[in-house]
Amino acid sequence: MRYSFLAPALALAFASSVFADADAPPSDVLSLTAADFDDIVNPEPLILVEFFAPWCGHCKALAPHYEEAATELKEKNIKLAKVDCVDQADLCQANGIGGYPQSLPAVSTVTAENHVELQSSDKVVAIAYVSDPSDPLAAEFAKTADAHRDDYLFGQSSDPQVLASLGVSAPALIVYRSFDAPSVEYPYPIASATPKDIAEWLAELAIPIIDEVNGDNYAVYAQSQKPLAYLFLDPSDEGKDAKLAEIKPVAEKFKSKVNFVWIDAVKFGDHGKALNLPEAKWPSFVVQDLEKQLKYPYDQSKEVSAAAVEEWVQQYLDDKLTPELKSEPIPESQDESVFTLVGKQFEEVVFDDSKDVFVEFYATWCGHCKRLKPTWDNLGDHFATQKDKILIAKMEATENDLPPSVPFRVQGFPTLKFKPAGGREWLDYEGDRGFDSLVAYVTEHAKNDLTKVVVPEEEPAQVPLGGASENTSTETPEHNEL
Incomplete structure (x- = not known):
């Protein structure tokens, strides 16, 4: 039996169920019962099964998103299904369902048939390669996946064909990303990797070298506990992309200590004021200590060059700047x-x-x-x-x-x-x-x-x-x- 929990970008959308009515168009979400559950689920290389209850408020609120996701993923031959735990109580109990909505388990089975497709199924995909499912890495990886099922997509493979195609020796752990370096192998001793070690490594890799920040992803940066360096840019400025390319090497240099983002200065101009940027003049740059809520804006009368940004961040890290x-x-x-x-x-x-x-x-x-x-x-x-x-x-x-x-x-x-x-x-x-x-x-x-x-x-x-x-x-x- 193989399930999947797809995350993080689709986590909220997937954490729901669909309640159809008589006038609703045909649904792309499969409705499963005890009679057809194994026949439908087992042959699928990748499928998401949602266990829900009709009275569950969270399920109802997110139902339309689950339906949309099913339609979108249908083109990739990834199926979404649902089980009504009121109507199919024994089936839900057999799968250990204790709350709603819930998807089990957190780790997808990876085979030669779905390996390449799974790598690009989400923004961050972590796959453990083991010679045998009983490998110690599999247990530690499963614990990590269970704790972070809402954050990333997890997969595991013990398929010899998959290992041969990669040219890696099991056990191994590789993260695939839709940004920056497309694949990164776990660089530390894999035999001693704990769920905490794996989770911290994933959290570091999940944040791009420099990305646009907005209301959807701000919490990721806030939770990282690192200082946040903002590059305020006007999206309509023809020089926006060139400025990002100029600053990116600086962001990469400080990646382990400071998170870099660019922000829509037109849309979030008031946030610039909150960071003590007095003028609507772009580009502008500011470093914020999120833990202490201290702000270090760079002089807006000066050019925001790569050299200036590098020096400013280094002075911040050396504790040579005074917060404004x-x-x-x-x-x-x-x-x-x-x-x-x-x-x-x-x-x-x-x-x-x-x-x-x-x-x-x-x-x-x-x-x-x-x-x-x-x-x-x-x-x-x-x-x-x-x-x-x-x-x-x-x-x-x-x-x-x-x-x-x-x-x-x-x-x-x-x-x-x-x-x-x-x-x-x-x-x-x-x-x-x-x-x-x-x-x-x-x-x-x-x-x-x-x-x-x-x-x-x-x-x-x-x-x-x-x-x-x-x-x-x-x-x-x-x-x-x-």
Whole structure:
């Protein structure tokens, strides 16, 4: 019995099922039952079988994509099938299905007939070549495939004809790619390869030397934990391809330490502003430390040449660059009970050891932040007579960068952080955002002795959050950022 799980580009599309109705056109997805399962699946060199339940929300949501994939792959003689686990409960149980949607197993069987076709079936294809399925590499490879079935396409071959055609000795592991070097063999001792070793090697190979970044693949770069070097280009510029070709050797040189991408400067101009590029002038270049959220923009008045980019990245790696911190102007006055923080004065104000500090990090466009504002203003009013002991503050986090000395980065809005007086430790506030709860929290965690203050009788009404995430606004901001 041979199945396949195709990934990563089609992973989401394949992780679904199709629910046809009487008026729907004929489906290219095969419907399998216990009576015909083995007869249809076993002869196929490459087939994807989706186990689903009609009531499964994820299955329903992704069903159209699965149908489209079946039609597209039909031309390559790759079949997609489905099994209704409500109607075919015994068949699903026999295949160890415990959730929906699910495809098993993660490794395709590779033969002389499908070997060449499989190599180009996805952006990244990893194939293990073993002399016998009981080879230790097969077990470690299967563990890797099971953990990363949503990321890559995996195959395994013990076909002597396949091994002979490649001229390699088993055991061996080769990755085939649709970009850069088309095939790369595992360069380390294969006998001691662990799932962690294989996964890390795959993650490195899965990222091109330089590729366009957008909303679809940004998470791949974010998860890599490497600094990200952006080359902002105008796609309509006749010199775009030449500039990419010029920068590519530099990107290849630093591949093991920094990921390089190019980005549509017209579409994602606001992301350039977020990276502290003040002008809409292209090409432009900036390095971002994703872990610390620090930005190192290259001077936009200078030419972005290969030599300049190479020197800039090397200085970054040598820790010779100073991050550029975005900051709004320091307010001329602080007339409100809630102190307005900006990047330029953050350390000076917040690290005043005599005061407890409670900060709301917000974004102007964030709906949850707007709803919290009346309560936060009330909290400032409540402690207004004790400003020498407690500072209630707010900072527009998309317009002001935190200095490197701050041990956290804002990931969602609003984010509430409390710093007791006399220390450097920050506490995450994750409780109820009602006025009484906030007051109680400050009183409990403050190092200073805060005088009891009469709570205002009335508080502006709070709009229910409606079940949305507390940490991330569900509204779509009117700006183009990744």
